[in-house]
Amino acid sequence: EPEVTQTPSHQVTQMGQEVILRCVPISNHLYFYWYRQILGQKVEFLVSFYNNEISEKSEIFDDQFSVERPDGSNFTLKIRSTKLEDSAMYFCASSRGANQPQHFGDGTRLSIL
């Protein structure tokens, strides 16, 4: 069964450094998403991406964050200058259509020191 893949599984970074989290969505899916989950808290929406542009973003997704689809398969989340509070699990998801179920990857655990 096709799945969303994310790399790396764990990223440790010094505060203030830039990180790029990578995702390969399911191949015939058109909508891509990033969510995060701080330890012990609920899953929170960050951003959605369709047709090579952001279609929706949350208040969390400030100027430190950006997303990109650099080629036909990858979808990336960049955090420009990481803060301690960025430590969380980051999940990429994709869906076939706007109202179709979203399927999640295994996540990247981001630890900011």
Added chain:
Amino acid sequence: QKEVEQNSGPLSVPEGAIASLNCTYSDRGSQSFFWYRQYSGKSPELIMFIYSNGDKEDGRFTAQLNKASQYVSLLIRDSQPSDSATYLCAVKKDTDKLIFGTGTRLQVFP
């Protein structure tokens, strides 16, 4: 008022019993409803989705939606120890984002 509310649990049921998980939501404009299972340290895994009032069954799982009461539930029949996990209710309006509840932890004991 939280947008999506779930009892955090744990809900403990014996093996073979029916587990009933409940979720309420605040926005009447909500259109799509999803149940995800999340094992500790893992990602959310889609279990069921429902768009219309009534019941939807898939194997041992039944999702129930009552839009008038703003209530969605998940029934797990013949519960197994492997069903022990946190069950996340997620709601979608006419936007892209899923709004998650905090989850209900289910424990199935042998």
